[in-house]
Amino acid sequence: MRNIFALIIFIFTVQLSNAQVKEAVSSSEILHQMEKLKNTTRVLYMAAHPDDENTRFIAYVENGKKFDAGYLSLTRGDGGQNVIGPELREGLGLIRTQELLKARSIDGGQQFFTRANDFGYSKNPKEAFNKWGKEKLLSDAVWVIRNFQPDIIVTRFNETPGITHGHHTASAILAHEAFGKAGDKNSFSEQLKWVNVWQPKKIYWNTSSWFFSRNGGFDEDKYISEDVGGYDPLLGISYTELAALSRSSHKSQAFGTAGSRGEEVEYFEYWEGSDSKQKLFADIDNSWSKLKGGSGIQKEIEKLIKEFNPKKPENSINQLFTIKDLIEELDDSAIKKDKLKALEELIINCAGLYNLFYTSNPYGSPEDKISANLELVNRSSAEVEFISASLANVEGVNNESVALEYNQVEIKKLVFNIPQDFPYSNPYWLNEPSDNGLYIVKNQELIGKPENDPSFTATVVLKINGKDFKFSSPLKFKSSDRIKGEIIQPFYVVPPVSIEFLEEVSIYTSSGQEKEISLNIKSLKDNASGELSLDLPKGWEIVENDKKLIFENLLKDNSKTFSIKIKSGTKPGKFSLKATVQIGNVEVNKNVQEIQYDHIPNQVIIQNAEQQLVLADVQIAGSKIGYIEGAGDAVDEALKAMGYEVENIDIESISPEELKKYDAIIAGIRAYNVNEALQIHYGKMKNYMESGGVYMVQYNTTYSLPDTDFWPYPLILSRDRITVEETEMEFINPKHEVLNYPNKITNQDFEGWVQERGLYFPSNWDSHYEPILVGNDPGETPKRGSLLVADYGKGKFVYTGLSFFRELPAGVPGAYRLLANLLAANPQH
Template sequence: MNKYIIRLQLLILASFLFVHHNFAQYQQGNSSTEVLHDLQKLRHTARVLYIAAHPDDENTRLISYLSKGRKFETAYLSLTRGDGGQNVIGPELSEGLGLIRTQELLAARRIDGGNQFFTRANDFGYSKHPDETFNKWNREKVLSDVVWVIRNFQPDIIITRFNETPGSTHGHHTASAILAREAFHKAANPEIFPGQLEYVKTWETKKLYWNTSSWFFRGDKEFSEDDYTLVNVGEYSSVLGLSYTEIAALSRSQHKSQAFGSSGVRGEEIEYLEQWEGKGKNNALFDGISTNWDEFENGNKISSTIEQILSKYSAENPADIITDLLQLRDLIDQLPASAVRKNKLSQIDQLILKCSGFYHLLHHAQNYASPSDSLSVNMELVNRSEAEIELKRIEIAEVSFSKSYNQELANNEVLHLNLPVMISKDQSYSNPYWLEKGAANGMYQVDDQLKIGHPENKPTISATITLTINGQEMEISSPLMHKHTDRIKGEVIQPFYIVPAVSISFSEEVVIFTKEKQEKDLTIKVKALKNEVSGELQLELPDSWEVVSAKLMDFSLLDKNEEVSFNIRLRSGVNLGQYSLKAEVVLDNGTIIDQHLTEIQYDHIPHQVILNKAQSKLVLSDIQIVGKKIGYIEGAGDGVKEALRAMGYEVETINIATASIKELKQYDAIVAGIRAYNTNEALQDNYKKLFTYMELGGTYLVQYNTSYSLPEKDFWPYPLQISRDRITVEEAELEFLNPNHQLLNYPNKIQKIDFEDWIQERGLYFPANWDSNYQTILKGSDPGEAPLTGSVLTAKYGKGKFVYTGLSFFRELPAGVPGAYRIFANLVAPVPKK
């Protein structure tokens, strides 16, 4: 008896093409036209790798056309996970945002049919030049990762989104093109990264293209179509019922954290490609490259078998071709090892399951468990065809479960099984693999070569289901999932995670102390993530810091989601600076847990978890504040409101649509969150209330907005024009233009030291032009560039004042940068009374 192995994950089987499904509405079903499309894809052997720098850089139109239209195996390699960007749907930044954008890319690929890969490079924020990018990244390691992906994926052609001209775009973009060309050559050289050859072979890609457009030539030189290979990506698929540009818009719209919702377009749409490397320049995209089985051993027989299967395929009885698919699989299985062979075997395996209507789900009612837990999990199996399917065995290697069944699965008769699972005490937690060694400024540390490139972790627990289908043995991998029924959403299926028994959190992520030996109250919470948890909370303090009062910090028999709070009074040390207060729980069984669980939940991506060290940042700095009550107008989401509370302000969120002038007058200052004028429709319609507030003596501070999607209204008390100007080097020196100005002296005397230890950048989206009523405060620039003076603008307005700032307080304040607090306190200080 032949044995065929199917390594499938439920996420791959889900169809997201025809309807934009909430991921929770989890499906394994496939329409007959989708099966037909996948059968047609068996004809083609070409492979394309698209390379760029960030999530959302990829050209989904070209990927959709190549994958769904030409039916070539297509992949996107994003050098970073987008950690350094902004987030318009929530408060997550840095690693949390990177995880969201990773999942948004995977959601996009589920729609456009592509594969997804990453390198270990960290998106450290905007970079103006590839030299700066390579100063942050370890160039050799990123190049190694690109070569690794090429050697694994084995593309026939590589397409880069950006060119190699420094200064024409983001430095990460340019770096991605430079590395693409370098890797194109080096992937074929056995002397380059020879350690990889333990797992892969060298690979020679045939062509390298730049996917350009007239955008790249704006203001430079005339764009001529004659110089490029033209591809019409606007064709219509009668099988799929959509044009490839419509599919691309659905894919593009998954980048919701970046506000990239797109409308589908119909009709001819041309993409332009300039050939950089390879033979047959500027001819057809695959000119001189075989895209079918012609050059493979037994290629004619494989092709003829595929055509026979297609002619025999019936939408009403897809199971009729299962035996033929098994025969095709046997033919391809005899080929030498290659990415094409592996890919086509996987496609056939999936088609066999689709044609049989086979459904499998390993699930549990809880969303996570902990090491040493005992679970009773459920398995649902159903054959929805006349195919002869028999369940032979189920194994769950991670929990040492194995059981033989030898049970026939009759047509549409559901088999429900209950499986005992004992999770090992040594089972690792479900933290994203690239975050296991902590955050990174330039590179994530991943030591396991076989993990590099993968978009996400493999499922923590999977069952291997052994079946016979029409007499041939096959194996299916079925990951453990969390399943429940929501009264609104219906059936919800999400990933299942292994997490610690408790999560530790602090009431404040940053605690501000303004003098030596100052005392403040702090609450630490311990939340049980399983039932019957008992233990003791312990703290690790910086030198000279003390806990002056605290109740007993033990707890007993907490049930899942039950939380206990511990109130402590903390006394600061004597040396100015930034410190950490660390916490850990010692369970009754001796297990030590020092982590905080963060859950990320949005409807367009699977639920995610991140585990970070449980700690609070302690800042001892000479910070003076004037005024007490601040109103906050929400923007795209940031941590500034919490930082203001940490400074000692009373902060209230304002609904500007309903707030009266009388209500606004109670605030000593009003602050608008980042991108507030871009995202807050109530503010867009009611901004003139803030003019009256300032006229009556109020202080109004606006954090950065972007010109993109900004309504054409006179939002500002005096004209100003927002640009893309920014200072990306966080160490860039800032000069005080007017050292005696109130914003630099009241209530804190701002000094150069206040701009030390900033993270990621100085600021972004500075105004470039402004009315003469505005005063400038700071001047600075990135190395070698003209100075910028628009990072802080201020103007008197009536009895009050207006401040517009592009300084990146939304990053600096949550990071606990002491000087940022002192500067912000000055910006929101009320106008001194004469």
């Protein structure tokens, strides 16, 4: 029973929501961290995406071996799908970045990224390198190695193309090449302004039987093995249980994982480095003596551990200062930097010191006055005195020294103005427009960092037992909720208002067409007043409007909606409509996208306020569309932009008779994977088609799909896809209705597609289905399953893996035209 209780307490500690305060850690965890001080070995794991990392291995390295582990993910997962909400592209990348940081906070590792933009599935590394630019990605990998200074590099994938995702293979190739170049002063020598060369000792591939599943032949005896399934009594949890908690942070990918116990063997193939091929960590000097001047540190750490009293952890503070002084005398290195950070946390934890620098507002804007509190509580018998708190580059300081008496709350106030030119809190990799391959990051020192530094950080100076002690405390937003209790979130600097177009794309179907476009002005501060103006493309114009586009004294978090009638120009194509608000002498042209989920801190993306205008010949047949929710896409919004009346359907409660009011019904992406009600009530859709309805199903995956035939006629789903978005799509039967009514589809309609043609195509199907398109990626056999159409009763069934969920928000005219055809009833019916 005691072990179960300890496990619950530990899980609470490591999984505590990032939206809440992490209390001082227990003495057992303090001792665990002290034992980590002894070790200087560092391991860098490399792969391509969030979720690729082997959390079992990272948890074992960090908590079993008590080494320092890092994970370098080439991408932020921007090109994937989202099972918990509507965010895609940049928003999804930000969510997955935070999920990785949550995972690392659980297993203990550090997190790094390159500038690579996840452009979607790639079948080989050549395509990936062509998109990204291999040398730039190699430079990023070398930069991270030179900063983290690992002894060992471990890859999740090998260098053989065709076995797995092309990004995966690319990550292994980059890891191997960076292993050799990081120690070469002639490789990326421009980096040496900030870092020194660094040569890791060894590199391995973390293999498994999965890589041999196609051909068999996995021989365990050929590889180095390491049992990562141990148990740590100080933490009250096994490394595999810890790894499951870490992996379950990837909620946007539905990767919740049950914990496992007992032996868990990982296998490694030696690639290059020092001679020993029998043990993973052989030939690695793990002592402090390998650092110049470090020989005495090991002895002092041993003394620290031996004399530690779990009932009086503050008794260790003086010894921690002794070790800190010795480490500060060493030459600069990654070991020195990280161990000093660990010592800072140990001193704070041994003193039971609670500290929180907070304000009552989640946001501030340039020129705002911010009133913040620094709360300090000394919960130990250590002698602690507050000396000062200050903010870098901002006039905000409190230097009223005072002794922090035992368990007494001390509040120090800091009032400061946000400078007029202070940058907004946009994720740094999104500050510049990016192409399809690489995010543009002009500041070399930002490359590799997982996220922005906090907007403001207080430098707090104390005296602890007579010794000067300095630490940083980031500014947070503190609030209280009747359900969740105390909530702590990041503080962000944002514009005073956010401008949001209610539709991402507006579709015009003829020149000179007049259409109402709506946008919201949301105030992010009290009493905002200003005037809205629009920057239209050449030839487009606002229909004469007597009212000024003004708003006055708009309260914080309140919005005002403007509906403006705009007449299209005469030239077909894609255009941009930009919005600006003038508030006094401040011009704002930004939209603030807020991303809020319970498992990660609140996030913001601050981008230009603009809407895509598309002028294309799009005819629709029918008017009322039913939409069945799937895993999250914006197809329903695109349908509204086309002129359809769209209603969301609760398939569980709606009657077969009520379904008949819809001209067509469309299921969101992966609807059968995530919508259990649709799985149960799919018979209603067969009745709907029998009576004449059009039912279109977007792609689903075989993963988590029950072994039930949900389709009017049998079809078998596969992982077939066409990843090259420029691939020519040929028409199998050019006379088929879906290529001719109500729009004549031509090859031009497949121009300008983004990321891919489609994914998860059926590989086999009943003869009732008629395939419409055929295409293939370079070097592959033709794929005919991207779009299948079948008559059923008086109606029509469409199954498609075409990526409408990507093309419609991107404003691809041909995607709108083809979708209108798929939702149209057959003319003969």
